[in-house]
Structure formats: C-alpha cells, structure tokens
Amino acid sequence: MFRQSCGYALAEQGLPTRDIQDYLGHRNIQNTVRYTAGNPARFQRITWIPQTQP
Numbered sequence: 001m002f003r004q005s006c007g008y009a010l011a012e013q014g015l016p017t018r019d020i021q022d023y024l025g026h027r028n029i030q031n032t033v034r035y036t037a038g039n040p041a042r043f044q045r046i047t048w049i050p051q052t053q054p
Contacts, residue, residue: 007035 010020021032 007032011036 007020007024010023011017015023017029017032017036020036021029024032024035026032
C-alpha cells in the first residue's frame, strides 16, 4: 500500500513516470504505471492544441 500511495503522490506532484520508476526501484515501467494510474482530474490541467493540416 505504501508504494501505491507514494507513486500516486509523486505523480500528482507532476513527477515524470520514469523518475517515479527509479525512485520506487521498478525494473519494468508497467509496474510503475500500475501504481501511478488513477486520478482523471490530473488531465484537466492539460491544454490540447488541435493539429492543423498544411
């Protein structure tokens, strides 16, 4: 439970997933993604820029 809470908290602070992976000592990024997935509200801060065709 501690790893999941820690991974989630670091992701909420905006730390890149690769940095969280190193911090948690995961060899496989899929393990880290499992711990950091969760809060869809995080994505509300993202501004999408529509791509225009040339």
